[in-house]
Amino acid sequence: MTRxxxxxxxxxxxxxxxxxxxxxxxxxxxxxxxxxxxxxxxERVVLLGPSGEGKTSLLRAIAGLTxxxxxxxxxxxLDVTHMSAESRGTVYLHQTPVLFPHLSVEANVAFPLTIRRxxxxxxTRTVHTLLERLHLGELAKRAPxxxxxxxxxxxxxxxxxxxxxxVLLLDEPLSALDPVLRRDVRDAIREAHAExxxxxxxxxxxxxxxTSLGDRLAIMLDRTIAQVATAEVLFAxxxxxxxxxxxxxxxxxxxxxxxxxSVDTPLGAVPMPRGATASRDALSDPHVSSLSSGQRVVLxxxxxxxxxxxxAPRSSADRRELTNTLxxxxxxxxxxxxxxxxxxxxxxxxxxxxxxxVDPMSLPPIDSLVTVHIDVRxxxxxxx
Amino acid sequence: xMPPALVPQSRVLTSPWRAMAIAALAISTVLPFVILLLQSFxxxxxxxxxxxxxxxxxxxxxxxxxxxxxxxxxSAALGVATAVAAVCVxxxxxxxxxxxxxxxxxxxxxxxxxxxxxxxxxxxxxxxxVTLWLGIASxxxxxxxxxxxPAIGYVSLLFLGVFTSRGTExxxxxxxxxxxxWHTWTMVVIPSLRAPITEALAIAFLxxxxxVALTLVVGGGALRTLPLEVxxxxxxxxxxxAAVGALLLIVPAIAALAALRLGARRTDALPx
Numbered sequence: 001m002t003r004x005x006x007x008x009x010x011x012x013x014x015x016x017x018x019x020x021x022x023x024x025x026x027x028x029x030x031x032x033x034x035x036x037x038x039x040x041x042x043e044r045v046v047l048l049g050p051s052g053e054g055k056t057s058l059l060r061a062i063a064g065l066t067x068x069x070x071x072x073x074x075x076x077x078l079d080v081t082h083m084s085a086e087s088r089g090t091v092y093l094h095q096t097p098v099l100f101p102h103l104s105v106e107a108n109v110a111f112p113l114t115i116r117r118x119x120x121x122x123x124t125r126t127v128h129t130l131l132e133r134l135h136l137g138e139l140a141k142r143a144p145x146x147x148x149x150x151x152x153x154x155x156x157x158x159x160x161x162x163x164x165x166x167v168l169l170l171d172e173p174l175s176a177l178d179p180v181l182r183r184d185v186r187d188a189i190r191e192a193h194a195e196x197x198x199x200x201x202x203x204x205x206x207x208x209x210x211t212s213l214g215d216r217l218a219i220m221l222d223r224t225i226a227q228v229a230t231a232e233v234l235f236a237x238x239x240x241x242x243x244x245x246x247x248x249x250x251x252x253x254x255x256x257x258x259x260x261x262s263v264d265t266p267l268g269a270v271p272m273p274r275g276a277t278a279s280r281d282a283l284s285d286p287h288v289s290s291l292s293s294g295q296r297v298v299l300x301x302x303x304x305x306x307x308x309x310x311x312a313p314r315s316s317a318d319r320r321e322l323t324n325t326l327x328x329x330x331x332x333x334x335x336x337x338x339x340x341x342x343x344x345x346x347x348x349x350x351x352x353x354x355x356x357x358v359d360p361m362s363l364p365p366i367d368s369l370v371t372v373h374i375d376v377r378x379x380x381x382x383x384x
Numbered sequence: 385x386m387p388p389a390l391v392p393q394s395r396v397l398t399s400p401w402r403a404m405a406i407a408a409l410a411i412s413t414v415l416p417f418v419i420l421l422l423q424s425f426x427x428x429x430x431x432x433x434x435x436x437x438x439x440x441x442x443x444x445x446x447x448x449x450x451x452x453x454x455x456x457x458x459s460a461a462l463g464v465a466t467a468v469a470a471v472c473v474x475x476x477x478x479x480x481x482x483x484x485x486x487x488x489x490x491x492x493x494x495x496x497x498x499x500x501x502x503x504x505x506x507x508x509x510x511x512x513x514v515t516l517w518l519g520i521a522s523x524x525x526x527x528x529x530x531x532x533x534p535a536i537g538y539v540s541l542l543f544l545g546v547f548t549s550r551g552t553e554x555x556x557x558x559x560x561x562x563x564x565x566w567h568t569w570t571m572v573v574i575p576s577l578r579a580p581i582t583e584a585l586a587i588a589f590l591x592x593x594x595x596v597a598l599t600l601v602v603g604g605g606a607l608r609t610l611p612l613e614v615x616x617x618x619x620x621x622x623x624x625x626a627a628v629g630a631l632l633l634i635v636p637a638i639a640a641l642a643a644l645r646l647g648a649r650r651t652d653a654l655p656x
Contacts (some may be wrong), residue, residue, distance in 0.1 A: 063560050085559040098557040102575040112561040115571065163561045 006074075007199025008039040008062065008090075008167045013071030015061045017054065032058055032223050035071065039167065039199035045228070046210040047203045049220030050246065055203040058220070059169045062201070063092035076166045089166040095175060097156035099144035105155050106131065106140040112163035130158040134192060149177065150184040157192040168193070170202040174209050182209070189213060207247070219243050241298050241382045250300035250380065251354055257295045263381060265299050266352040267328055273379035296384040301354075305378025308333075308345055308356035308370040328372040331356075333364050347372060417634065423627035443624040452629050455613035459593055462609060463636070465528050466592035467585045470535035474584065475577075477536070478543020483552070493544060500537040507534065508601030515602050522604040530602040531595050535588040542587065546580045579646075586640035593636050 013035040032054045039045045047055050060066040062073055064085035073081045080088040099108050106127050107114075113123040131137050134154045144152065153173060160168055173189065174182050186209065193200050204210050210217050211231040218228040226246075227239045238244035245252070255265040262269045291297065308331065331347035336358070343360040346353055347370060356372055364370050423429060424443055426436025447453045481492050499507055511530045512521060520526035558572040574581065596611045605612075614629035 063556075065556055065560070085556070086562050086564055088560075090560060092556065092560040094553050094557065096553075098553040100554060100558075100572055100576060102578070111558070111563075111571070115561070115563050115567045159561065169560075 005040060006038045007041045007043070007076060007197075008037070008201065009072075009074040010035055010037045010062065011072045011074070012036060013058075013061065013073065014069045015054065015057050015066060016069050017057060031069070032061070034224050037201075037218055037225055037228060039201055041199060042193075042197045044193060044200040044202065044213055044215045045218055046214030046216075047201060047218050047220060048205070048207070048210050048246075051205070053220045054223050055220055056171050059092060059171050059201065059203060062167065063090050063169050064088050065092060090169055091160040091163050091165040091167075092169045093156055093160055093171060093173060095172045097152040099147075099152060099155055099159075101144055103144070104140070105136060105142050105144065105147070108144065108155055109136075109158045109162050111159060126162060130161055133195070134158045134188060150181050150188070153185045154188045154192075157188055161192055161196055161198075165198050168196075168198045168200045170200065172203050172205070174204055174206065186212060219246060221246060235302070237380065238300075241300075244300050244380065244382070249304070250302055251306065253299045253301070253352070254384070255297045255299040255381070257291045257293055257297055259293055263297060263299055267349060267354075267374075270299065270326060270374070270379060271376050273376065273381050291381070291383060298382045298384055300380045300382070301374060302378030302380075303344075303355060304342075304357060305375035306354060306356040306372065307375075308347055308358055308364070308372045310362065310364045310368065310370055324376050326374045326376050328374065330369040331372050333366055333368050333370055335366065336363055345370070417631070420627045420630050423623055424631055426624065429623075443628045446625065447628060447632070451608065452610070452613055452617075452625060452632065455608045455610045455629075456632050458607055459610040460636075462524075462528055462531060462607070463589040463592040466531040466535050467588035469528075469532045470539045470588040470591075471581060471584050473532075473536050474539035474543050475574075475581075477540045478545075479547045479573075481540065481544045482547035493541070496537050496540045496544075498537070499534045500541070504534075504595070504597035505601065508598045511598065512602050521602065522606045524603075524607045527599055527603040527607045527609075530598040531592040534598075535591045538591060539584040539588050542580065542584050546577065582646070583644050586643040590637060590640050593633070 013032065015032040015035070017031045035058060037045070047058065049055050057066055061068050064080070064083060064087075068081065071081070072079060075089050078089070080090075085092075100111065103111065109127045109130055110123055113126060118126070127140075128137075131140055134157060136151065136154055136158060139147065139151060139155075144155070147155065170189065174185055177185060189200075189202070190213065202213060204213075214231070216228055216230050217234050219226045219234070221242050227234060227243050229237075234243075234247060235249050238247055238250075241252075244250050253265045253267060255263040255270075257272075258264050258269060261272050263272055328349060331349045331354075334346040334348055334353065337344050337346070337355075338360070342357050343363070344355045345358045345364065346355055349372065354372070356370075358364065358370075422436055425439045425441065427438035427440050429436040447456070477496065481489060481496065484492055502510075508530065511533060515521040515523075515526040515529060518526075518529075520529060554572055554576060555568050558568045563571065594611060595609070596615065599607065599609050599612055603609075610629060610633055614626055614633060617626035617629055
């Protein structure tokens with residue numbers, strides 16, 4: 001018999017939020033609805049969304065800790081929708097690692113093996129391997145309360161892997177951690193999952209964590225899954241204005257469709273974003289084909305597609321780069337911001353303010369005039 | 385004019401007044417026990433003598449094999465049985481209460497607290513009817529049942545607090561790791577609650593050990609417990625054996641206090 005390719009398949013799931021009374025038929029507007037999601041074996045999918053969208057509820061429902069009112073959850077080949085938490089083959093890790101205080105580190109890691117009556121020799125071998133993999137070998141005899149935050153996360157991960165789950169569910173493991181500990185736990189998750197074929201579903205609020213850990217990102221909006229895609233596709237082709245706004249990589253402008261080739265915006269006429277990239281065609285074409293002249297639209301421009309410079313390009317190489325570039329009339333520099341993602345200038349074009357990447361080695365003076373270049377491959381348009 | 389000297393607040397609080405207050409507390413706490421001790425060993429002690437006329441250990445020697453000894457054994461057995469039963473019932477009750485939400489939780493907690501808040505004599509009157517229905521009135525089992533009811537109330541409230549502060553995360557973690565309900569309780573919940581369980585056993589034992597009204601009303605003298613025996617001796621004017629009985633009553637209280645202190649020191653064993 002062949003194994004299912006997916007570690008987890010969720011189909012049309014509804015999870016009520018509030019009271020058991022709302023379990024009656026469908027979840028309704030108060031709960032998660034129409035959740036469909038697949039996680040392949042060995043894949044890491046990161047669940048992203050604003051607070052209160054039900055990301056934790058979804059994880060708990062998959063783990064069997066929260067009842068569902070409709071839909072189907074399949075782990076591997078098995079329909080687990082109505083099975084108890086201990087029989088599902090899913091391990092749920094709380095935001096703060098929950099270690100059993102009366103057990104040593106190695107006894108904690110051995111716990112899933114102990115309850116399955118795994119022979120002592122095999123148990124010891126597995127625990128030792130996992131402790132070494134997660135750099136916990138020297139802490140084996142320690143009590144949980146003597147461990148640092150990062151070490152506790154590592155122990156919880158080792159214990160979860162000892163259970164040999166089909167699906168690993170991590171509920172915001174990186175929130176409320178300082179940057180150093182965050183990196184440590186992020187590495188631990190990668191190391192822990194590297195040699196496992198379990199599907200991993202992880203919740204985070206942080207886009208950097210998500211792109212760093214996830215093979216694919218699932219965006220939750222309005223209590224359902226709005227889009228599941230790789231970071232590259234998600235950033236280039238958000239499926240809706242809501243997803244685009246949540247991801248926050250685009251700057252937004254109102255516009256009106258002039259014709260099939262262009263959109264009128266406060267920045268002037270910009271080309272209709274069509275056929276810029278192969279991956280985007282498939283998603284954006286339906287929007288574009290449904291647009292008509294005079295229709296109001298929302299134009300998104302990827303922030304990293306907007307650059308400004310003090311003088312015009314001089315070399316032939318620069319001119320080649322400008323093949324896909326829309327150059328806007330002179331803009332006035334209002335301010336300069338230095339961020340980890342790059343240095344940006346707030347610039348004003350007539351009555352529109354936009355933010356453009358700027359070369360930190362040759363910053364334009366405040367109030368000076370600069371030229372703004374927009375890479376048209378970073379444009380996307382949605383009906384208003 | 386010289387400014388008044390500033391006296392640190394801590395010096396004011398550690399003034400002779402504080403020493404006197406502590407001394408008064410110590411005397412009022414310790415003095416009755418000293419008097420009981422002297423009484424238990426005194427040959428005769430009549431007003432206005434400051435001390436007994438002579439010392440004898442006869443009352444203490446009479447404990448073994450006497451009515452006081454038998455009553456102490458009865459009380460100890462009853463206390464142990466009450467403590468075990470109360471903890472067995474209160475553990476799941478406290479956990480269930482902690483999982484209730486909103487008004488239901490308050491209502492359920494109030495119901496559990498009712499046998500604790502009700503005057504023992506009123507509770508005894510009610511329990512007497514129940515034990516009559518059950519056919520265990522005026523029996524040892526009836527007395528054990530009547531002691532267990534208020535003990536469950538006290539101990540359930542204790543576990544309600546424990547489970548509320550701990551949450552159910554450890555249980556959830558165990559379950560998703562593959563633990564059955566039995567494994568979750570025996571390998572996670574109970575071992576991690578060792579300190580609160582010790583406290584609960586001590587409290588339930590003391591509730592039974594010091595019980596007079598319920599033993600009298602429900603037991604009707606069928607089971608002679610130590611408090612009943614001491615009461616009888618006091619009413620009969622047998623001061624020396626009464627003092628011995630009273631001191632015997634204190635011993636488990638001190639042991640329970642020590643257990644509670646020990647438990648309090650271990651309460652840092654929360655899920656990490």
